[in-house]
Structure formats: structure tokens, C-alpha cells
Amino acid sequence: MTDSSTQAALGRRLMARLDEAARHSQPGPGVTRLFCSDEHRAVLELIADWMRQAGLSPELDASGNLVGRNARAARGERTLILGSHQDTVTEGGKYDGMLGVALPLQALQALKEAGTELLYGVEVVAFGDEEGTRFQSTLIGSRALAGTFDPASLEARDAEGVTLGEALEAFGGNPQAIPQVARRPESVFGFVEVHIEQGPVLEQRDQAVGIVTALTGIERHRLSLRGKAGHAGTTPMAGRRDALVGAAEMVVEADRALNATPDLVGVVGKLDVRPNAVNVIPAEVNFTLELRSPSADVREKGRREILEACQRIARTRGLELSSEPTYGAEAVACAEWLIEALEGACRACDEPTQRLFSGAGHDGLAMHDLTDIGMLFVRCKEGLSHHPDEAISEEDAGRATRVLMRFLSDLGSAPETRDRD
Template sequence: MENYIARAEKTLARIHELAAISEDADGITRTFGTPAFLRGSALVRGWFEQAGLSTRLDSIGNVRGRLVSPNPAAKTFVIASHIDTVVNAGRFDGPLGVLLGLDLLENLREDQAVLPFHVELIAFSDEEGVRFHTTYLGSKVVAGSFDPDLLPKTDAAGISLAEAIKTMGGNPATLADDAIPADQWLGYFEAHIEQGPVLWEQNIPVALVTAIAGQRRVELTFKGMAGHAGTVPMDMRQDALAGAAELVLAVEKFGLTHKAGLVATVGKLDVRHAASNVIAGEVTCSLDLRSADATRLDAAYEALYAQADAIATRRQLSLHWHLVQHTAPVLCDAGLNALLTTAIADCGYPVVPLVSGAGHDAVPVSTVAPATMLFVRCFKGISHNPLENAELPDIAAALQVSECFLSLLFNQYQSSLSRP
């Protein structure tokens, strides 16, 4: 274990060095295509090159490093996570998986001559979707599922996604060329902090991800009639903020009632022309629904739409309901999960199966390749927050398990090649 502690220290030092690159001085913010993101990307690419990987930057800004197998029929196994962040982020969400993967490939390089398949390490450029209100831009390009209709989409400054790609040195017209063809995928592995409290509370360093919850994200707007707070009688108001407030509580109640298999959140509220002496005439809010059960997710979506519509009707408001994102639940691959289960047990840790409530780049990749994920214990389950932290012994355990998993995968694949 001492060797893994030393390797974890090197990985942790890289995580801290990358975290020092930010759009602001008071926190960690590296959103897709910004100068801070590009500096971070260049740093990571430099580490890839120092490790002896065949390295390139693709058109969406993914940093890609590759170990090439001498096997002429070799497919590609991808190890990846992302290096973009939310605003005022923690330092481990995404970079931990990338830099843990870098350690694995640094140590694999000595055995490159006997690799039974290609191994590609990818630092995805945009998983969080902060700048353009999209998700998985980087991994969708690699999986071949990028939607060109997103290219005209603009950020808060009016800059289009296509323009941002060109500023980064990419070519929007060649994004499809950066995909790994579906028949060339062998599999996908991603290590990630848990972003939940289970491992922290149980003092267990790693967990097996069995599934990733599906998501429905909605932007909805209540419109009523703005009016003077002192002159419009209470029973004659069309108060959009009161309608939105009622919906917020309805969403919370629905989530609590169905908490066994669902979470429901209103995380954003925008009151147009807000003033203390004005009845709100228009309010936009978000709705985030997540479940690993597709049927339950669909039912929740319909039920909450019905409640929002009823609130609007009762309060004489209009309702605009816009589905922003619809991601189906993903089951991790049974075969890869069996190997990862063995690796966890062989390293002496209890096997804890967990469903991820957060989305990951494994979601788009799972449409073209078998995918598996390893969760790593993090401080109190805190994420998307400067308090986010993964401790050195847990990172070392994750390295140990990941290396064992790759060894099992190599042996399995070599055995399959040797069969007549």
C-alpha cells in the first residue's frame, strides 16, 4: 500500500496545481472554452506528454492521450472524466478521475509492448454544461452523438458554441471525425468522487456504481400581472411569484413522498423586474427530477406538470413549460462491473453497490460501449462546493482497485484472444 500512497500524493499534488487555475481569485471556476479552462487544459496536456502518451487536442477541446497496442485487431478501452467545473467548484469533481487515470497509464507504459488493446485517457472538455446550458459536450463528441443543432446556441455574452470552438482552435465542421467508431470501443472506466455521504458515513474508501439516475430538467415560467403592492387587493392579484412559491413547496412535498426512488429540486428562481413594492408579473424557475427508474421518472414528470398547470389555472396565471434535458437512466455494464467487484474484494475492501444520482460522462458513452464507474469517498459527500475533498488514503485505495481492475481486464481479454 505504501507505493499507492506515494502515487496518490503525486496525483493529489496535480489536482491542487490544476485547482489553482481559475476564472476568479476567490474560488475554482473553469468553464468550457474560457481562458482559465484553456490554461488548465494546456497543463493537463503537458502532463499527458510527460507521461509518454500519444497526445492531441480534439475539436471540442478534449485532451486525449493514447497508449497503442501492437495487436492489429485491437479495440480501444477509454479511461476518462472531465476538467471543466461549475462556478465556485471543488477541486476533485472530474479532475480526480482524469489524474488517477494518468497515474495508471504512467505505470502501464512500461508494459505497452504487451497491451492487448489500445488504452485512451481523455480529459473531457465540458461535462457540467455551465456556459451553454448543455451537458456532456466532450463525451458526446467522442461517442459520436454530438448534436450539430447546438452550434448556434449562445452563452450569456452572446458568443455561440461554434465561435467558442473556433476560439479554442477547433473546427465545428470536423467534430464528427473525433468520435471513436462504435465498433472500435472495448469499454469505458471512470473514477469519480461519490458526491454523496454513504462512503463517508461508513468509512469505506470506494464503491461500485451499478446505475446512473436518469434526469429531466425543466425551465418553467409563470406569467401573471405586475401591479402596485399597495393598491391591488389581495383577492384580485395574479401573483406569479406566489404561484412559483406554491410549486416549490409542491415539488418538495412530492420528492419527500416518493423519496425511496426519486429526488426533485427547484434550484433556480428568476423574478423578472423584481422590486419590493411590485407584485411579480413573471417568474421563471427550474425543476430537476432524477431517478434510476425510467417509469418512475416519467410518472413524476407528468405528475408535477399537472400540479404546475393546476396552480397556474387556480391563480389565473399562464404557464410555459420547457423540457431542457431528458436523459434516460443508465445501467453499468454487468461484465465490467463483475471485474470491478472482484478487484474491490481482492484489494480487501467491502463491495458497496451505489446508484449515482449525479450525471457523468459515462451516460453518453454507455450508448456505444460497456461502461463502469468507481466511486471514491469524499468529505461528508459534499460536492460542487469549495469544501469538496478526497483524502489521501482513499485516493490510494482507488488507485489500487483501479490498477487491479485493469489487470483483470487485460487477463480476461488475453484469454479470449488465445481461445481457438
């Protein structure tokens, strides 16, 4: 079989696997698969089978991650961790997260079938929760591996009032044993994630893959705005304390500040209105504010400007406003040696070596606390993500798999311990 036919076969098989995983979704457009849900449970059965085909032994850990280990990792040899998250946003796409689970498993299976033995430990992790869609508490699984999991997260509740701890226990995890999930830094020599770019750069440059240099910093806040309910037909417009009107003005002000600040992006992504009735003045609105920038100073300036504007709006409209941070992660750099190793694999596969910055957060934000991180981006159509129309091509799937196979085989043995920045 020629290299081109092998690459085509890899692409077809990977796309078929991703299609199969996408069927484990709540009804509706796109893919909706939440942490500790029935869909999560079902997709792990599929992933566990992929792990076995790749020569790995699967195991559900205490934090809800599915971890597949090769024999060397199981014996405690120094290990490279690969993987990404299985969960999605509501009505998301097939590839965000799941590509980084399916592709390394396929690469490992292809190397195994070719008789290539890797002289180091390998783990592939299907992280349980990265998006935070269900509990608004992200990076649960990767923080567990990194040893930075906050037990207070177990008290977070979903829309039905179920706590994260309760959901995890019902799923088969063990909230009390999460501290034991943490890896010893000396046992791991790196973490590498494959992910769709979620942006337009690779498509604009007509390149299948790119090498990430750093991951953006992210912070999230929950704002609660309280006014006063009343009959929508009998209460005069003047003097109304309409929480939704105030929230709408705040959303517009946030958008203005974000557009006026270089290197800062953000979104008000979720609003909950009470009592949410057609003929009642809204008494309460809870909404989220997310800010992203590689610069902590830029985020701080933007946050201060937006929150001060929201307080002015609340005072003007006679509303009560409170805010609290719900999540924060600083920008982190990818390790230069992993960047160079991925570049070498790209060159060996006749792929351009494009370096680019990630404007999205990933499990690497947490894994950086444990070990060196690296990341390979794959081109996605129109840079679209978190959307049912999210798409990659079969050809790019095959090309990215070949690059990762070359990267894994070229490592030889576990690199010596490196001093981290």
C-alpha cells in the same frame, strides 16, 4: 519502496495535482470552471502535461475534449477509454470530474515508470462539458465520442447570448467537424470512469472505493412564468399577478411531490427574475426543474404531478405558464464484466468490493451508446459534492489509484468483442 509507501506517494502526488487544477477557477468560493472559458483553456495545458508524462499524446478534438492516446490507440488498436469531465458547477469542488481525469493519468504514469506495458490501446479524455452550467446542454463531449451529438445543441446560448457553436469555435474546436469525432464501436472495448461517490454510502461503511452497477436516469425542464409588473408601493395586494410569488408556490409544491414519491429526487436549481428590481412586482420568472430516478415510470409520474400542480397554481394566480424539456437521459447499466474486473482489482488490493448505484449522471450515460461502461467510486467526506467543501482523503486517493493500476494491468490484452445487452 514498500506497497504502503508507494500508495502514500501516489496519494500525495494525486492530491497535489488536484490542488493545482483547482487554481484554474473563476474568483470566488470553491471551483468554477465553465466550458470553453479561459479557465478551461488554462487547465487543459496542465492536463496535456500530465498526459505526456503518462506516455500519451494530447490533442484537442472538434468538440472541445482533450484526448490523450497511447501508441497502440494511435495505431488504431482496440482501445479502452478512461476519463471524466473538467468543467464544474458554479462554486463547486475540486474533485467532481477532475478526479476522473487526474487519477487514470497518474495510474498510467506509475505503470509506465514501473515498466508495465499495456497490450491494448488507451485513451484518457478530459471531457469539455458534462455539468451543463454554461449552456444548459450537458454531455457535449461524450455524446460527440458516442456519435449521438445533436447539432441543434450548437444554438444553445449562455447568459451573455453567446452560442455554444460560437464559443467552441473561439476555443479552438470545430463545430462542423464534431461528427468526425465519433468512435467506431468495434474500435473501443470499454469506458471506465473514476468519480467521487457524491453520496454517503462508502463513508458509512468505512470503505475507500465502490463499484457502480448503474447510472440514474435524468430529465431537465425549463419553466417560464409570466405575470404583470407594477409599482410595488401603489398596486394593491389583491389582484396582483406576481410571477415570483407564483414561482415560489410552485417550488414548494415540487418539493412536496418529490418528498412523497419513493425513488425520485429532484431540484429547482435556478431561478431568473425579471425585472429583478427592489420596488417592482416581478413580471417574469424562468426556472429549472430537474428530476432523477432509475425508473422512467417513476420520473414520468412525478413530472406529470408537478407540472399539473404548477398549471393549477398559474391559473389560480392569473399567470401564464409554459414549460419545455431541455435534457433527458435514461438510466443505464454498467457491464457485468467490467464490474467483475474492478471487483477483482479491489480484492487484489485488499479493498472491499462494495457494489452501489449512482444517483448522479455521468459521461457514462452517453458513452453507453458506444461501448460497455464501468465506474469506480471513491469515498468523499459526508457524501458532499457540488460544494466548495467537497473532499477526499490523501489515503483514499492512493488506494483508488492502486486499484485502477491493478485493473489496467490485469486486463492483459483487449478483451474479445462481447454481445451487449
